[in-house]
């Protein structure tokens with residue numbers, strides 16, 4: 001006899017019977033609520049307090065944890081204060097207090113290697129180059145990349161956020177596309193983008209009819225590097241690629257608006273206006289890429305040669321990998337030894353994310369610094385004229401690799417205005433580093449920009465623009481033993497696109513210096529500020545003059 005019949009046959013009223021039936025689901029709900037509450041208390045209170053005790057016991061000082069936002073309000077306040085200060089004098093490069101306000105504050109209040117809180121995650125800033133080297137070069141998985149979950153997935157979901165075997169497989173497949181021999185084939189695409197820009201600027205100068213022509217180079221450089229990556233990645237389909245970079249640009253802007261909230265679990269799932277727009281953008285980008293990849297894959301299967309652009313090289317390398325793992329069989333995009341279509345989409349998104357704004361930042365600060373330091377602009381132009389003989393024709397690889405002064409200038413710009421001011425890592429397991437035993441789950445912040453300006457490392461003129469310090473190469477530029485110059489990161493996860501970025505920058509400088517002279521406009525205000533990358537907060541206005 002079933003329970004309900006038994007209860008009914010006793011003639012009891014239906015309410016207790018209903019209550020009995022409701023009891024199991026109610027208990028289940030209560031159990032789930034209790035579990036969530038316990039997890040929340042552990043996440044927001046017990047675990048951070050435990051980590052704080054462990055770090056303090058070893059003498060790592062810093063701010064006290066305030067649940068659950070940690071130092072997010074302090075970071076907001078310091079950021080606002082830094083931005084409200086008057087612009088820096090042009091030619092002044094002591095930008096750390098303005099560009100890394102939280103790191104600067106932590107250092108002032110608690111000394112080097114101090115702790116702050118990113119939500120409930122302790123964040124230890126490591127300022128000694130040797131410790132940074134140890135973290136970046138670790139091959140044993142003690143330090144993992146800090147992944148911002150759904151935000152990372154919406155922005156790129158490629159190589160830079162993978163770990164372990166998946167990362168190794170993707171890096172192996174992507175690497176051939178960035179070999180020097182392949183990059184040389186992309187130089188005509190770089191040159192075509194620079195030529196487009198030069199003719200547009202010539203138009204602007206002509207329209208100014210003899211008056212000095214003012215250009216904000218920041219959006220111009222975003223456009224240039226967006227075009228370069230579109231052409232380099234997608235060859236003849238670069239116009240479709242352009243739409244992607246517009247969408248990615250918007251995605252990054254929206255991502256920075258919510259950066260301080262993403263430590264809240266599930267925040268990205270909330271149906272806020274920004275979250276909904278970001279999801280729509282991601283869907284549109286994926287749609288465009290899926291179409292392009294499908295076309296290329298079917299052409300490859302039909303036996304057509306792969307294109308020499310990044311996507312073509314990536315698909316070709318992927319097919320080879322698949323053939324090898326299938327024992328010579330026909331390649332498919334279903335995974336196995338190669339990448340799936342979704343993986344390829346993630347990597348294409350990453351090319352934009354990692355390769356566009358970073359290069360735009362480098363080119364913008366180079367223009368600003370050469371405007372501030374006219375003597376170096378003249379020296380760099382002289383060198384370009386000497387190597388390429390007056391500017392006619394497309395600069396070739398041999399010529400670009402002989403540009404010594406231009407390279408020194410680029411290195412000094414990368415040192416003083418490092419596009420990525422800090423690199424985060426997280427301890428994956430308990431790890432000893434510099435005499436401290438870090439428990440798992442501690443974020444280690446490697447403040448590249450701070451180390452690049454550290455007088456203990458670079459000497460008393462650390463904040464000055466002196467490209468000659470790179471005359472003997474990168475390794476001999478700083479005073480200390482450990483390498484202290486790492487704008488492209490280091491170790492196994494070093495930037496895969498650094499040769500691409502430097503060739504692009506040299507090509508642009510060779511073309512630009514041959515065609516234009518430039519100086520700072522009075523409307524420029526020197527306000528470097530990191531919004532993810534170190535950007536000029538109010539643009540980078542220069543005055544252009546066309547050279548005969």
Ligand code: HEM
Pocket residue numbers: 145159160161171350351354355356358359362419420423424486487488489490492493494495496497498500501
């Ligand atoms: C001036 C320009 C650039 C700078 C300053 C720069 C900087 C960096 C840095 C610091 C990292 C390491 C991040 C970390 O360790 O967490 C990195 C990684 C990466 N960069 Fe760049 N980058 C630049 C240009 C490019 C370009 C042009 C591309 C591609 C077209 C690119 C693709 C990548 C990729 C795919 C990674 C991830 C590598 C991995 O995790 O294995 N970057 N970049």
